[in-house]
Amino acid sequence: MSATNEQAFAGHSIALTLNGQTRQVDVQPWTTLLDLLREQLDLFGTKKGCDHGQCGACTVLRDGKRINACLTLAIMCDGAELTTIEGLAEGDTLHPMQQAFIKHDAFQCGYCTPGQICSAVGLANEGRASTDDEVKELMSGNLCRCGAYSNIRAAVVEVLPSMNAAPDQGGRGQ
Numbered sequence: 001m002s003a004t005n006e007q008a009f010a011g012h013s014i015a016l017t018l019n020g021q022t023r024q025v026d027v028q029p030w031t032t033l034l035d036l037l038r039e040q041l042d043l044f045g046t047k048k049g050c051d052h053g054q055c056g057a058c059t060v061l062r063d064g065k066r067i068n069a070c071l072t073l074a075i076m077c078d079g080a081e082l083t084t085i086e087g088l089a090e091g092d093t094l095h096p097m098q099q100a101f102i103k104h105d106a107f108q109c110g111y112c113t114p115g116q117i118c119s120a121v122g123l124a125n126e127g128r129a130s131t132d133d134e135v136k137e138l139m140s141g142n143l144c145r146c147g148a149y150s151n152i153r154a155a156v157v158e159v160l161p162s163m164n165a166a167p168d169q170g171g172r173g174q
């Protein structure tokens, strides 16, 4: 490989705030945020269901907004504030959305669940849903093959009012 090619394939250093911690990482231009999280940073909570933006299992929060990590290049996250499912709880205290998912039995296999919960927190930050129908429509980007949809909606509808009252960047609603 020529020196020029070696330079072309060298990693690019980016800085991001991940679950409240500043991280400096080297990424290739083609590395997705999803692969950065799972393969370089050992954060396996964010799931890869399709890698094509069609299932929502990879949903994380960027500056409080929900995004598909599989459609986001890591290099595009330089300077971003990211929250993954691992960053929602505070110590042993679950985020209210996590608690509600357990209370309402809103998962079975659990593979879609991190994306569902991150998406629901993002939905709360958007502040534009409160009814069951609105939640159904605005959570429709997160597929669940176990069919937990009605329980997921029950969990989300229960938590939204308290989070809408105190939206925050992706962490805990009060």
Ligand code: FES
Binding pocket: 047, 048, 049, 050, 051, 052, 053, 054, 055, 056, 057, 058, 059, 068, 069, 070, 071
């Ligand atoms: S893995 Fe990203 S949407 Fe399916």
Ligand code: FES
Binding pocket: 106, 107, 108, 109, 110, 111, 112, 113, 143, 144, 145, 146, 147, 148
């Ligand atoms: S809980 Fe299994 S896919 Fe949703």
